[in-house]
Amino acid sequence: MSHTVDGYLNKVKKEVKHSGDQDLKYYGFFVQEVEGYLAEKPKATMQEVEEYFGTPKNVLDDYLETQQGKALRNKFLRCKKLSYVLRAALVVLLAIIAILIAVRVTDGLIFSHGQYNRVVYEGTPPPDTESYVEIY
Structure with missing residues (x-):
């Protein structure tokens, strides 16, 4: 992965904060999705990744919406x-x-x-x- 995408993933990691096993699983799946996207578009910039997946805050909100209750x-x-x-x-x-x-x-x-x-x-x-x- 490129250095700029690592920065994006670190921002997402800070938003999720790993407070439980489910959070770790979600973050692992999210990293796999980003890696898959980068496999398809290896020269993608951080802005392109952020446009595709959303800002770290939006990623957290999407995750929280998928959870029960x-x-x-x-x-x-x-x-x-x-x-x-x-x-x-x-x-x-x-x-x-x-x-x-x-x-x-x-x-x-x-x-x-x-x-x-x-x-x-x-x-x-x-x-x-x-x-x-x-x-x-």
């Missing part, structure tokens, strides 16, 4: 939503970690370079012989 389509939609939620959570977590590291580094620099001012209260300490309760 809406359960499989819902499974794909849930996986897609879950991946978006996990990506967003990961981004938020990385942002929090970056902020905490920045605060830690800044605090360490301020302390180690003498800019940390500790307030020392001036005054005469009470004599050791008197108790603190009696003084106040």
